[in-house]
Amino acid sequence: MKLAIVEGDGIGKEVIPAAVRVLDALEMDVEKVYLELGYGKWEKTGSAITDQDIEILKSCDCILFGAVTTPPDPNYKSVLLTIRKELDMYANIRPIKPLPCVDCNFEREDFNFVIVRENTEGLYSAIEEIGEDASYTKRIVTRKGSKRIAEYACKLAKSRKNELTIVHKSNVMKSDKLFLDVCRETASEHEVEYSDELVDSMAYKLMVSPEKFDVIVTTNLFGDILSDMSGALVGGLGLLPSANIGTEHAFFEPVHGSAPDIAGEGIANPIAAILSLKMLLEWHGDIMQAGLVEEALESSLNMGVTTPDLGGSFTTEEVTEAIVEHIEIKIRNGSS
Numbered sequence: 001m002k003l004a005i006v007e008g009d010g011i012g013k014e015v016i017p018a019a020v021r022v023l024d025a026l027e028m029d030v031e032k033v034y035l036e037l038g039y040g041k042w043e044k045t046g047s048a049i050t051d052q053d054i055e056i057l058k059s060c061d062c063i064l065f066g067a068v069t070t071p072p073d074p075n076y077k078s079v080l081l082t083i084r085k086e087l088d089m090y091a092n093i094r095p096i097k098p099l100p101c102v103d104c105n106f107e108r109e110d111f112n113f114v115i116v117r118e119n120t121e122g123l124y125s126a127i128e129e130i131g132e133d134a135s136y137t138k139r140i141v142t143r144k145g146s147k148r149i150a151e152y153a154c155k156l157a158k159s160r161k162n163e164l165t166i167v168h169k170s171n172v173m174k175s176d177k178l179f180l181d182v183c184r185e186t187a188s189e190h191e192v193e194y195s196d197e198l199v200d201s202m203a204y205k206l207m208v209s210p211e212k213f214d215v216i217v218t219t220n221l222f223g224d225i226l227s228d229m230s231g232a233l234v235g236g237l238g239l240l241p242s243a244n245i246g247t248e249h250a251f252f253e254p255v256h257g258s259a260p261d262i263a264g265e266g267i268a269n270p271i272a273a274i275l276s277l278k279m280l281l282e283w284h285g286d287i288m289q290a291g292l293v294e295e296a297l298e299s300s301l302n303m304g305v306t307t308p309d310l311g312g313s314f315t316t317e318e319v320t321e322a323i324v325e326h327i328e329i330k331i332r333n334g335s336s
């Protein structure tokens with residue numbers, strides 16, 4: 001595997017080395033290609049990502065990405081949006097399920113759903129007019145863009161409970177009527193059972209009865225917001241991984257950002273990054289290794305080795321070492 005590795009900014013520089021440490025423990029044949037991207041690079045060079053970086057990313061099989069700081073500066077070109085667009089990674093997959101021994105804010109532990117977020121259109125068009133007295137962002141919904149994300153969500157639903165929830169706001173934004181219609185049509189074609197929800201009411205329902213949902217398909221910004229909100233269901237943002245999937249490329253990253261409030265303290269939870277590595281391994285077909293990562297991670301949680309966000313007093317490195325140790329023992333014993 002030729003793997004591009006981007007640590008990025010803030011805690012990206014802590015959680016990606018943790019995930020790479022886990023990858024190394026798996027003793028796989030991986031060619032690592034490190035790239036520096038993000039706000040730090042922008043401050044040094046005036047550019048957060050260059051055309052050459054994009055070519056290097058395209059030349060790799062997949063990408064493991066930490067987090068970048070994105071300032072609200074109109075001259076700053078967002079690294080994430082650039083990569084998603086340039087590599088046409090249209091599906092952002094965000095699985096939400098509880099982990100063992102993590103005290104959630106919610107008692108129920110019976111939920112397991114996936115947010116399938118359209119990743120290239122909607123309010124992330126980057127077509128904007130910024131003025132002194134008025135600013136505009138164009139919201140784009142196309143049949144093609146809606147169709148391909150609906151197809152992805154339906155295929156995923158077929159491999160799970162065959163249930164799809166389409167989340168939109170077509171009562172107010174008529175652009176969402178096209179998204180809703182295409183998703184409904186696609187679900188019918190695939191014989192997937194579907195229903196739809198307005199995003200505001202969906203936010204409430206996800207918080208009070210998450211077990212009622214399986215595969216959720218939605219537009220870009222709604223998927224962004226609902227996924228961070230779902231972090232509260234599982235016990236924190238430090239636990240949620242994601243995959244950005246396109247026709248030719250894929251990149252894997254935690255849902256969380258660069259967390260400047262805790263960066264540099266060595267206490268960032270590495271689990272979201274390590275679960276992102278697990279998704280990468282699954283995508284690449286390394287199922288046994290992915291299973292081993294999950295088992296090792298669960299074992300560290302069962303032993304109570306957790307960072308402060310989960311109520312523990314362990315550092316990022318200590319949590320990582322506990323996971324790595326479990327993998328090393330399994331590999332030594334040949335029982336993986």
Ligand code: NAD
Pocket residue numbers: 011015066067068069070071080237238239253254255256257258259260261262267268269270272309
């Ligand atoms: P954030 O996700 O970085 O942090 C939100 C809160 O969650 C903070 O209190 C933080 O300490 C906590 N948190 C996040 N990840 C954690 C972890 N692994 N362990 C323990 N606690 C964790 O969101 P923010 O503060 O709104 O954004 C900071 C910067 O990150 C912004 O510039 C934003 O644009 C950027 N961002 C980047 C990405 C990405 O690169 N994928 C995603 C989201 C935000």
Ligand code: IPM
Pocket residue numbers: 070078080081224255257
């Ligand atoms: C995410 C992030 C990004 C997004 C930002 C940093 C551009 O919040 O991956 O969820 O909004 O998609």
Ligand code: MN
Pocket residue numbers: 224225228255
């Ligand atoms: Mn987000």
